[in-house]
Amino acid sequence: MKGTVKKRGNTWTYIVDIGRDPITGKRRQKTKSGFPREKDADAALRKILTALDEDRFVDPSKESFSSYMEFWFTSHYQKRIKETTASSRKYLMDKHLIRENPFANKPLSKITTEDIDAFYNLKLDEEYSTSTIRKLHQLLNQAFGQAVKWKKISSNPVINADPPSVKKEEMKIWSFDEIDSFLNQCKGERHYLTFLLAIYTGMRKGELLGLKWSDIDFGKKSIRIQRSLSHIPNKGYLLSTPKTKKSKRQVPIPDSLVKELKAHKERQETQRKRLGEHYQDQDLVICTEIGTLQDPRNVLRVMKRISKAANVTSIRFHDIRHTHASILISEGVDIVRVAARLGHSDPTITLKNYAHLIPNQDDEVADIFHNAIQKSR
Structure with a gap:
């Protein structure tokens, strides 16, 4: 130099x-x-x-935090994540880190850990969820970490910041009686199969609405999950690949569900013939009356109406997935198999969510250990 x-x-x-x-x-x-x-x-x-x-020199950046964030996001971050993830993260960044952020116009190099902690406290005071704040924390950490690598700042102020712990909402699930009541009330509805599939497979809402007939192997009685319906701002609902490798999976199904799927396919074929050229066949299992992508909001409205009529606990669609997993665990299915069925990227995620449901078998473990010692003598 x-x-x-x-x-x-x-x-x-x-x-x-x-x-x-x-x-x-x-x-x-x-x-x-x-x-x-x-x-x-x-x-x-x-x-x-x-x-x-000695490669220690850092020229403190004079650019504002907001201008850096926009540059970092478009030139670096969004190129490394899925389009659907990018759209949700862009919304978080624009709303919370740029428009509603006290240090948005402060020079990047002047932002301190104290600024970051004050920002988290502000969001808590504004009653945003701890989950949202943790996502903002992750974004900030990645952005400032990259600024260090680009030698715009000497250290990352987010590392020592103290984001709030995520407060988990109490899990709501249906009992066996509530499942029966809901399905009985649902019979005859266009979305009967939608809810039946959700209950019997634990599939995510997006996975169900992205399911195609080519994904179903009636002979092997299994469903291949290969895509998901996602909403992208300014583009609408689109089919995309699942967010993790483990999300792509095969889900075995019982004979009763195979029978319901075949009956649904026949009804769909009748509808297709009736509408002729007006039917837009996209090979979708769950679709509108003309064969196009189903808006998930309509599914949620139907679920709310049927739940009320059936007098069952009001739960989210995602809680049907919790119900499915809870039943499997209560019946003794091990966590690894449940995780594979749900498409979790790591069984520890499954264990974290459902550990409290695993039957206490401490006494049996003591006997198993004792018997093993006895056999070795």
């Missing part, structure tokens, strides 16, 4: 080449003036040159 010291008026100035911008590739220089003596400017220059030689 090269540097020079020059006299400007009555004071001295150093000018040093600090390399190229890691993003734009443009040559960068740092200049500082106002030194009363030449040797003072020279000493300051040598300090910078040493830091540059």
Whole structure:
């Protein structure tokens, strides 16, 4: 790295080449003036040159936090995640980190851990969920971490910040009687199969609405989950690949569900013939009356209406998935198999959610250990 010291008026100035911008590739220089003596400017220059030689030098960024975030998001972050994830994260960033953020216009290099903690407390006061705040924490940590790598700042202020722990909502599930009441009330409805599939497979709402007939193997009695229906702002509902590798999976189904699927397929075929060219066949199992993608909001409205008529506990659609998993665990199915069926990326996620449902078998474990010792003698 090269540097020079020059006299400007009555004071001295150093000018040093600090390399190229890691993003734009443009040559960068740092200049500082106002030194009363030449040797003072020279000493300051040598300090910078040493830091540059040891790869320790950071030129504090003067750009605002908000302008950096927008650049980081579009040029780096969104290229590494799914489009559906990017759209939800973009909404979080625009709303909370730019429009409703006290330090949005503060220089990136001036933001402190105290600023970050105050931001989290502000969001808590505004009664945003702890889950939302943790997502904002993750975004901030990734953004500032990249700023360190790009040498825009010397350290990441988010590392020592203290986001709130996620408060888990109490899990609501249906009893066997409530499942029967709901399904009986639902018979004859267009979405009877939608809810039957949800209850018997534990599939996510998006996975159900993205299911195609080509994904169903009637001979092997299984469903291949290969895509999901997602909403992308300004584009609407689109089919996309599942968010994790484990989400792509095969789900075995019972004979009763195979029978219901075949009956549903026959009804759909009758509808297709009746509408002729007006039917837009997309091979979807769950679709509108003309064969197009089903808006999930309509499914939720139907669920709410039927739940009320059947006088069952009001739960979210996702709680049907919890109900499915809870029944399996209560019947003794091990966590690893439940995790595979649900498409969890890691069985520890399943264990974290449903550990309280696993039967207490401590006494049996004691006997098993004792018997093993006895056999070895």
